[in-house]
Amino acid sequence: MSRESALETLGETMRHLRTANDVTLTAAARAAGVSKGHLSNVERGRDTPGWNLIDFYEAAYGGDGHLWSAYVETVTGPRRRRDSRHGTCYPIPGDESSFVADVTVPDGTVMPPGFKFEKVWRLRNTGTVPWTGRFLRRLGAPGGLGIPSSPVQVRISDTHPGETVDVIVPLKAHVLPGTAEAHWKMVDDRGYEYFPDRYFQGIFLTIVVDIRAPAPDLRRLA
Known part of the structure; x- marks a missing residue:
């Protein structure tokens, strides 16, 4: 479009x-x-x-x-075309990432409506390109009655090849009971995806809201 x-x-x-x-x-x-x-x-x-x-x-x-x-x-939203103004074409040769662990909030965690929490993912730079000036941008709406709310994007700390980085996203659970999923992709400061032809679903979070649920224990898992 x-x-x-x-x-x-x-x-x-x-x-x-x-x-x-x-x-x-x-x-x-x-x-x-x-x-x-x-x-x-x-x-x-x-x-x-x-x-x-x-x-x-x-x-x-x-x-x-x-x-x-x-x-x-x-x-x-994230753009998947060539950034001709700056001469950069994605994906960048030698750029690679891998998912390491869910550090907090395992998928399927049950929580009460409106519960505030932080989701932490651990990623590894498995390529040869340093990660500088990168962001994790949410796909789709950043909030709504049936989906958890979050910032549109958060900064990813600079990460050299071979290093891991913990990416932290503050969230608030949706208010309607049920299961919801939210997705994020790695982008630059102009919204261009670094991996437009890979990781199509990005990294994601799945939570379940139950009005009878107590506040979950959100201790770090790794």
Whole structure:
């Protein structure tokens, strides 16, 4: 999907949520703290909304994570094409990684709604390329009623070939009972995936929310 089409889809979704709540464009702009002209252009797919505007629409008009998903996936999500501006083409020859361990929160951990925790993965740089300026970026919406909430991305500490690194992501469990899964990929500061042709699912977390569950013991496993 082109950027233009992505913005049009996002704008249409925002307009649908607003009108479904019987809110005028003027009232929405005032409540969101933006100009009516800018909001009109956003809903028409002409302007790119900021995170704060998406957050406002999600909370005020019941987006249930749909806007976040559209925004992250189609506007700011990981990109898999050549970065011609900087002359970098991914994957980089000699760049490689491997999963070492779940350090905290094993997959399938049961927890109460809204429980806050940190997920830690241990990765190893098994290639010949130093990891510098890298991030772990979440795929899809960073939060919603039925999915755990997290930052869009976290920094990965610089890691030389042969070294391991613990990547820490703060999370909050979703509020609806049930099982949910979230995925992350390694990207650069412009959102380009380092391994676009490998590790298609990235690294992931699976948790189960149960309203009767006690807070789990989150001791480090490794």
